[in-house]
Amino acid sequence: MSTPRSVSLSRRGVLAAGGAVGIGALLAACGGGKDKDAGSQGNVKGGAWSFTDDRGKKVSLDHTPQRIVAFTGTAAALYDFGVDKQVVGVFGPTKLKNGKPDAQAGDIDVDRLTIIGNAYNQFAVEKYAGLNPDLLITNMFEPGALWFVPDESKDKITKLAETVAITASRTPLVKIIERYAELAQSLGADLKAKKVTDAKARFEKAAAELRKAAKSNPVRVLACSGSADLFYASNPGINSDIMYFKSLGVDIIVPDNLDKGGYFENLSWENADKYPADVLMLDNRTSALQPKDLAAKPAWNKLPAVKAGQVTGWSSEPRFSYAGAAPLMEELTKVIQNAKKVA
Numbered sequence: 001m002s003t004p005r006s007v008s009l010s011r012r013g014v015l016a017a018g019g020a021v022g023i024g025a026l027l028a029a030c031g032g033g034k035d036k037d038a039g040s041q042g043n044v045k046g047g048a049w050s051f052t053d054d055r056g057k058k059v060s061l062d063h064t065p066q067r068i069v070a071f072t073g074t075a076a077a078l079y080d081f082g083v084d085k086q087v088v089g090v091f092g093p094t095k096l097k098n099g100k101p102d103a104q105a106g107d108i109d110v111d112r113l114t115i116i117g118n119a120y121n122q123f124a125v126e127k128y129a130g131l132n133p134d135l136l137i138t139n140m141f142e143p144g145a146l147w148f149v150p151d152e153s154k155d156k157i158t159k160l161a162e163t164v165a166i167t168a169s170r171t172p173l174v175k176i177i178e179r180y181a182e183l184a185q186s187l188g189a190d191l192k193a194k195k196v197t198d199a200k201a202r203f204e205k206a207a208a209e210l211r212k213a214a215k216s217n218p219v220r221v222l223a224c225s226g227s228a229d230l231f232y233a234s235n236p237g238i239n240s241d242i243m244y245f246k247s248l249g250v251d252i253i254v255p256d257n258l259d260k261g262g263y264f265e266n267l268s269w270e271n272a273d274k275y276p277a278d279v280l281m282l283d284n285r286t287s288a289l290q291p292k293d294l295a296a297k298p299a300w301n302k303l304p305a306v307k308a309g310q311v312t313g314w315s316s317e318p319r320f321s322y323a324g325a326a327p328l329m330e331e332l333t334k335v336i337q338n339a340k341k342v343a
Contacts, residue, residue, distance in 0.1 A: 051186045054142055054167040054179065061162060064188060065135035069116060069128060071148050074137050074166070074186055076106030077177075080321035081184035082193055084108075089131050091116035091123050092148045093286065102286065125157060133161040137183070139168035139303050142261070153283035166320070169263075170237075172305075173318065174207075175327055180320045196322070203322035206329035208250060213336045214249035214280040215309050216304075220343060221336070222253045222275050222305075223314055225264070225283035226294050231272040232264040232283075234316070239263065240327070241318045242281070245332065253277060269299040276343030279335055284313035305341040310335065 050060040065086060070078065070099055072092035079087070093102040094115050101110045114131055117123040136157070139147040146165055166179050185191050223242045224232040233255040235243040246252040255265035255273045267274055280303065282291065291311060294300040305311055312335045315328055 014284060028093055030232065048295070049186065050063055051164060051183060053164040054140055057165075059164055060134070061134060063134075064186075066185075067131060067133050068135045068137060069131060069161070070136065071138040072102065072108075073104040073106075073317055075113075076104060076319050077109050077138070077183050077321040078189075079108045079325040080199065080319070081181055082185050082189035083184050084188060087113065089114040089116050089128065089133070091128075092118075094118050096286065103284070103315065104317060104319070106321075106324055115271035117148070119306065120148065121150070122155070123148065123153065125153050128157065129160050135164060136161050137164045137166070141169045154172045162212045168176045168317075168320070169240055171243075171319070172247060173240045176240055176320045176324060177203075177322060182296060199322035199326065200298060203326040203329075204215050205328045206333065209223060210245065210250065210333045210336070211248040212328045213333045217336055218249075218251050219278035219336060219337065219339045220251050220253055220276065221279045221281060223281040223283075223316070224276035225314075225316065226289040226297075226300070228289070229269070231267045231299075232339050233267060233275055234264045235262060237262065239316065241328065243313070245329070250332070250336070269297060272299045277303070277305050278308075278310060278341050278343050280340050281285055281314035281332070282310045282311055283316045285316060288316075295312055308340060308342045308343065 031210075036322065037122060047064065048060065048062050049064040050058055052058045068075075068083075068087045069089040069091065070087055072090045072094045073091045075087045083163070087108075090105075090108075090113050093104045095105075095108050095111075095118055101108075116128050132187055135147075136149070138149060139233065142148060146154065146158075146163060149163075150189065164183065167176060181191055181196075190196070223239065224234070225232040225234065233253065234242065235255055235258055236246040236252040237254065238261075242250075242252050255275065257265050259266055282288075284290065291306075300306055312331060316323055
């Protein structure tokens with residue numbers, strides 16, 4: 001697949017989180033279920049546990065989950081709130097080809113975890129079963145769709161453990177972060193821990209600074225992604241992060257001819273200049289083409305923001321935590337403060 005958004009399906013209407021099953025061996029040394037939980041989780045093993053997720057499904061267990069497998073970005077967000085040793089496995093972009101952690105892994109120790117699948121279409125069912133999971137947690141971009149859980153093997157996977165899905169679209173970033181905080185707290189995290197309160201304070205400060213920058217320098221911003229054949233203009237009406245940035249006053253361009261899912265407009269490179277923008281927020285995932293890759297495209301080089309050097313990376317699948325989101329707003333604030341109107 002050539003388009004970054006179709007590769008990981010993160011903004012596609014077909015987001016039933018498709019993929020094929022890979023079968024692998026169990027990595028036995030990953031467990032956290034019998035370890036004393038680290039950080040501020042405390043004694044989370046005793047007593048019944050329940051949580052109502054964003055499908056409206058109430059998930060109940062006779063104990064707080066001790067063997068969690070999660071989408072990589074989900075695990076990273078929970079880690080920021082203090083959920084660590086309970087997570088024993090992850091699926092989704094975790095390690096780069098050079099062995100270093102993918103950006104979506106945040107601050108988690110990826111070497112400690114069993115990787116069920118490092119990319120789209122790579123969910124290893126037998127490896128997952130071998131972890132003896134009691135809970136799977138992931139994002140939900142489309143109603144009922146478990147992100148990165150393949151349709152072809154979903155029935156097998158969901159029979160092995162309970163599942164929790166947290167919405168990741170059509171809701172402002174801050175609201176999703178609050179839901180992650182609720183989930184983390186249910187798993188034993190202490191939301192009053194200094195690590196968490198400091199991150200929240202940084203997030204709130206960053207939001208205030210972004211609002212101030214947007215008001216003082218109202219440049220037009222386009223969130224976008226590039227592939228070999230198409231240029232994607234993203235919709236702040238569905239993407240949680242740019243939805244939130246727009247609510248803070250950032251002049252995010254709204255495409256007028258969206259795809260079926262409503263996430264973005266597909267533009268040929270000949271029409272990449274349809275929306276004049278002073279600043280481009282370019283999808284920085286490993287599946288998307290980066291400025292160095294796009295440099296050979298004349299249409300890219302002709303864009304006013306590109307000629308002005310006003311292109312910044314965009315984490316189009318943000319980490320839904322205060323610690324994960326604050327740096328994104330801080331970087332965007334700097335870009336807006338220094339940007340000139342060129343379109």
